[in-house]
Amino acid sequence: MVLTALVGAANFKRANPRSDTFTSNRGFHHIEFWCADATAVAYRFCAGLGMTQREISDTSTDNRTYASRACVAGNLKMVFSAPYGSGGWTTAGKVAKRAKREGGEKEAVPYHEVAGDATNMHEFVRRHGTAVRAVCIEVEDAQAAFDAFVKGVDDKAVVEKSREGAVVTPLDGTRAVVLPPTRVSDERGEATVAEVKLYGDVVLRFLSSPGGCGAWTCVPGYRVTPLPVSPRKPVVVRADHIVGNVFDLLAQANYLMKGTGFHEFAEFTAEDVGTVDSGLNSLVLANNEENVLLPINEPTYGTKRKSQILTYLEQNEGCGVQHIALSTPDIISAVIAMRESGSFEFLEPPDAKHYYGVDMPSRLKKYANSDPSLQLSEKLIADCERLGILIDRDDRGILLQIFTRPVSDRSTLFLEVIQRIGCMHFDASVKAEVQTPGCGGFGKGNFKALFASVEKHESAMRVA
Incomplete structure (x- = not known):
């Protein structure tokens, strides 16, 4: 299969053809x-x-x-x-x-x-x-x-x-x-x-x-070596997905699909995720077991403001890993611990009052009559607002996410901390309840808030 164009999130139909060219079920x-x-x-x-x-x-x-x-x-x-x-x-x-x-x-x-x-x-x-x-x-x-x-x-x-x-x-x-x-x-x-x-x-x-x-x-x-033992408990437990920024999305995706046989798991176009000033195109590749998730982004051009993806490509002097999403079973405790450590700083929603008061509630409202186990408590929502954690969901589950500022002096690599809620099923091979990979999506509803947060940071750093 050769990709020739993106269809956008609304028209994308997910399917798993189990087309891997090799076995990679261990992730x-x-x-x-x-x-x-x-x-x-x-x-x-x-x-x-x-x-x-x-x-x-x-x-x-x-x-x-x-x-x-x-x-x-x-x-x-x-x-x-x-x-x-x-x-x-x-x-x-x-x-x-x-x-x-x-x-x-x-x-x-x-x-x-x-x-x-x-x-x-x-x-x-x-x-x-x-x-x-x-x-x-x-x-x-x-x-x-x-x-x-x-x-x-x-x-x-x-x-x-x-x-x-x-x-x-x-x-x-x-x-x-x-x-x-x-x-x-x-x-x-x-x-x-x-x-x-x-x-x-x-x-x-x-x-x-x-x-x-x-x-x-x-x-x-x-x-x-036994040294050094961290004084803290682990706040994250695994890599959920690893995101790359490239110049030409379709060329890179087709290259990887030919080599690995990985299939398309999700996609977003600038119309799905961009702000008024800039945007990106993005797709996610996955292996058969869908425990290797590799999103890829490309910049869009001709907008009022330079795409943050293009800023990355310039600062990084080429393509590379933009961010690593780290999974945690308790994002509230994880964010508190990371802040107390002083090791990482987090991006803040650009307009918290609008995001938590209007934007996020309106997106969650359409799922009000869904599975009761997927309804967030008022306390959890309040904690997310206090800590700047973004909330999104799809028809399968809930995604809580927050992003760090770049981990070094360049506006390049950063981390994402996420908690996925829902999508549990019994896996006979391990005789335990496990979560379906990608549960709750990739924060489509939060892309605009994330973009605005990054643009605000880049403006403050004068790198855009």
Whole structure:
């Protein structure tokens, strides 16, 4: 299937053709950030999200290319990596090892011996600042996933062009292949890892092991460490979805659909979500199990104000991950804890009186006669208003959401904290009640409020 145009939220009909080209029913495994100082960024996220550092990779593990800290909260795994100095600190023989991988060498090695070199990492950080480098999904067979992806896209990544037609050259070249399937190991076992381009300088990482990959927070080759234990309980438990900003939505979506077989889960056009001044087009891709959700946005042009998506693309020097949505079972407690930590600041609704007094109640009113279990209490609504949490729902469930300000100095990456309510069903495979992925939608009713909040922030920062 090739997408040629978006039809908009009102005309979109969701269907799951179960068209994946490989098995990825275990969902997101980890998210890796590249940054200038892994220690500082990891400590900040641990403090703000209640994460605990579980593993490290650095000179103590014979990694002389970069320092890396792997942190966990529930099923959420985040990895923060920063390069050492270029040149002499690059692992000797790494280029030769990668060449042998291309030639089919099968020796199992620590991941850092075949990962990106320090020069590449330094250039990534120069271009993007603190940003997501890898979105890792656990698959049944990384070799099979890699083969299917590369065959589907003919080993050609999307050629990214700015609005003016300038080609944005990715760090890893124009091929889809970034890292061929590689056996990696440590004392806990062996796994296979492979990487292909997702968009921009972000890679889609495939990870598999015969016994599952739960033993590792990242990939084999890290050293388990008990330090530091977070003084807070985890406030989030997993990644719900990971959103990318690109120049050409249809080109990127078709590329990923050809490689993965993922299907369209939702879509929104500028008419659905834009403000008067600017807008975006967006669609969501999902795997068969719909526990890997990858929304993609593109900017619209010709509006009074520059789209916030275009501002991102300029500040990020190309395509990349715009935000990560983190799921919590209790958003009220999560937001309070994050604010008390001082690690993250939140956006505020631009017109709280109108949003909570008129806009949000009018959207919820049409569901007044629906499932009683999906009716929000007056106290919960009051708490949401007090904390600036947005409320939306669809015919299946309720979505509570709030967004942080950008996590670094650039107006690029930010976090979303969400709680989904409803859509519970019994899953015989795990013998428990589980929630249907995407329950309550993606906040279509809140897009305008979010856009206005971001525009207000960008105006204050004078980056729009």
